[in-house]
Amino acid sequence: MSTIPTTMRAIDPAAPGGPDVLVVTERPVPMPGPGDVLIRVHAAGVNRPDILQRLGRYPMPPGAPTIMGLEAAGEVIAVGEGVTTIATGDPVTALVAGGGYADYVVAPAVQCLPVPPGMRFAEAATLPETWFTVWANLVDLAGAKAGESLLVHGGTSGIGTTAIDLARVMGLSIIVTCGSDAKCIAAKALGANHALNYNDGDFAPQVRELTGGKGVDIVLDMVGGDYIPRNLACLGVGGRHVSIAFQKGGRAELDLALVMRKRLVLTGSLLRPRSVAEKGAIAQALAKEIWPMFADGSLKPHLFKSFPLEQADDAHRLMESSGHVGKIALTLV
């Protein structure tokens, strides 16, 4: 522990605001508690929830660090009491409840996954938040199975590109929506079977047509608002609707007759406030089912661009412009 400094660089905005509030400041290096590891962060992933947090629109779970960042990759430099599965020197990528935009972050050992062989830290840092989210919602909540069909909005988002990957390796067919023809082309290149430009008319009739009138089995929704009734129209009998965000608002008018007639299930989840044990269970499933595919090259990270920590404001501007396909990272080493 003697080589660990007492202070570090971190992004911990004093007040909500625009990208300009993302200035590098000095904070104490956190100490790992029982079951935790301390990671020397090489790179941190940037996610849309970070934008909401910066704007003051993301209620933080109690006890979460105020330093921004929900995922980080680096080298373990200290382990807390009781940690037997990870050793000092191990390269890991971790899901954290906050604190990723800093030189050092504490993560529960059970929320760490190994950096896949040959993968750069900047790439590995972009995996946990979207893979934990997509797995938890599509597999655990929606019970996705091979041969089923899936509609995902925001097909080129961090979540959307991960959903395309998971659907592909699980054998689901996938329809995505995107805001431009260029993004539709990008989503199809990543493996989407169909990509619909949501600015070219209502996606719902197109989805019904693409599925021969049957409808899809699952909708993964990050839009909310007036998309909800249209999503329900896209679902077939026994369909599952999974909400993970509501960029167009959290309220919607539903036709319950449709829910009853098609026996629909409406569900959703938030990853960040879930317990360490729940996140650990998701990590175990990913380690077993998904991480071997990063090792053998059948899955790849989708890092669009990385920025040094000092340019976190530019990283957020890029995300807010929606100019990216896949993920954005910050580099610290």
Ligand SMILES: NC(=O)c1ccc[n+]([C@@H]2O[C@H](COP(=O)([O-])OP(=O)(O)OC[C@H]3O[C@@H](n4cnc5c(N)ncnc54)[C@H](OP(=O)(O)O)[C@@H]3O)[C@@H](O)[C@H]2O)c1
């Ligand atoms: N529930 C959870 O635990 C959880 C965890 C992580 C993320 N999330 C949420 O998941 C969403 C994606 O996160 P991310 O980090 O992947 O963000 P991101 O890469 O910035 O993507 C946001 C996406 O939203 C799409 N979008 C916005 N308005 C749309 C509309 N009207 N129709 C279709 N798509 C629309 C954008 O598509 P275009 O650019 O094509 O317009 C863009 O691809 C965010 O809302 C985030 O808050 C939830």
